[in-house]
Amino acid sequence: MAEPIRVVVTGAAGQIAYSLLYMIARGEVFGKEQPLVLHLLDIPPMMGVLEGVVMELADCALPLLRQVIPTADPAVAFKDVAAAFLVGAMPRKEGMERKDLLSANVKIFKAQGQAIDQHARKDIKVLVVGNPANTNALVCSHYAPSIPRENFTAMTRLDQNRATAQIAAKLGVPISAVKNVVIWGNHSSTQFPDPSNGIVEINGSTKRVWDAVNDAAFLQGNFVETVQKRGAAVIAARKMSSAMSAAKAACDHMHDWWHGTTSGQFVSMGVLSDGSYGAPKDVVFSFPVEISNGKWKIVQGLQLDDFAKSKLAVTGKELEEEKGEAMAVCSAD
Template sequence: MAEPLRVVVTGAAGQIAYSLLFSVAKGDVFGKDQPLELLLLDITPMMEVLNGVVMELMDCAIPLVKNLVATDDPNVAFKDVDAAFMVGAMPRKEGMERKDLLKANVKIFKAQGQAMEKLAKKSVKVVVVGNPANTNACILSKYAPSIPKENFSCMTRLDQNRAQAQIAAKLNVSTEKVSNIIIWGNHSSTQFPDVAHAKAEVQGKVVTVPEAVQDDNFLKNEFIKTVQQRGAAVIKARKLSSAMSAAKAACDHMRDWFIGTKGGNWVSMGVISDGSYGIKEGLMYSFPVTIENKKITIVQGLSINEFAREKMDATAKELEQELSDALAECVD
């Protein structure tokens, strides 16, 4: 049997982690024959709740889990880790300004980045789920400079999954019949869900999504708005933010990173921009990517029309401002 992978989950007492941990533990992410050591990190006031989560994981009696550690110490949580799900972040509270949220998260991700720099494997694969995910991932990378920038990512897979489900419902097909939808930019209401290069299998024939839907107005308006505002709609209905779907998306993201993408399919991930598609270098921006042997490659050469260019630039502008505000809070 393989050596256990050391996997850290932050915010481990929270709602998203509650769904995430079970999926990871039973082999949905790293494989059904890959043993795991799970390191669960949360803040001190949440340790009693976290201990309850540990009890439940133990009671699941999952053979792949060889060790469980619950801790409030980043120096314990990040030691020799192979993979990191950064779920924990300061949520925006009523009356809180955006700059206050950024300031609080800079503090959290600075401390965690410093612990990672000191203790994590340099090959660690990191996905940031906690919002603002793109900017939090940039801060994390800044404070772990010896870990390659390409090892840091943020999750836009939830947005991709949402978009895929919307198109599948519109076409009355199952979700696996829809592929290659792109999420460009920020995991926020400025993100751009793009179906121009997406494909759908309808009645046994593979066609482009615009060809299958045949409703340009829907694709440029209602569809984009629904995906952009889906998180808010869930909160309104459920009185809580997306948890089960966010956990599933985080699992999808990390599984593809470790297992790879297949055929001509790509997935959306927030990665550090290398200047592709005219996006400023250094921004954590969501692109379509392929993955082989754990190496992420941005899909190149896609045609970008005027409508898409405008949407892509708008979300990039928001990200530049966010990162600038966050960096202003960094006191080295």
């Protein structure tokens, strides 16, 4: 068996982590032969709840799980870790303006970035799940200058999974038949779920999603809105946020980053923008990427029509505004 790797989950006493920890500890992310030491970070008032989570992980009797370290100290949480799931963030409360949310999260992700910089492995892979995820990832990398900036990513895989599920349902095919439906931009209601480069297998033949659905009004209207507003719809129905699907998406994101993507398949990740496809530079922007040897690469040469370009412009503008507000908080510190 391999040497154990250390993996940290923040917000570890919360809803998403409750599903996520079990999936990680079962070997669904890093592999069925990879032993793990789990570091669980949360705030001091949650330590009692975290104790219960630690008990449950022990009671699962998971062969890969060598040790669990619950802590409220970022220095302990990030010590020698190879992968980080940054789930904990300040949630948006009623009446809270976006700038208030950004300001609260800058403080959280500044502290975590500094701890990563000082204590984590230099090749750590960081996935930010806590919202606003794209800008939180940017802030975190800003405060961890010794770690390559491409090692900080934000989760838009949940949005991709939602989009893929919508197309599969529309066409009456299994999820596995639909590929390369991707997400551009921010993990917010401005994101652009894009089926135009997607493919689907129907009755043994491969078609473009666009041609198979054959309904531009649906693909540019109801489909886009459903994916953009799915999180709110889940909250309205469940009275809680989408925890199970978010945990699954976090596992998918890190699994593919760790092991690589299948040839010809794209996955959506919020990554540092180099300006590809006219996106603003130096924001964390969701692109379709391919991954090999633990390195992601933006897929180049995809065709975008005027509708898509207009959507990318809107989500890009929002990310630039968020960056401006967050960096103003950073420089005021």
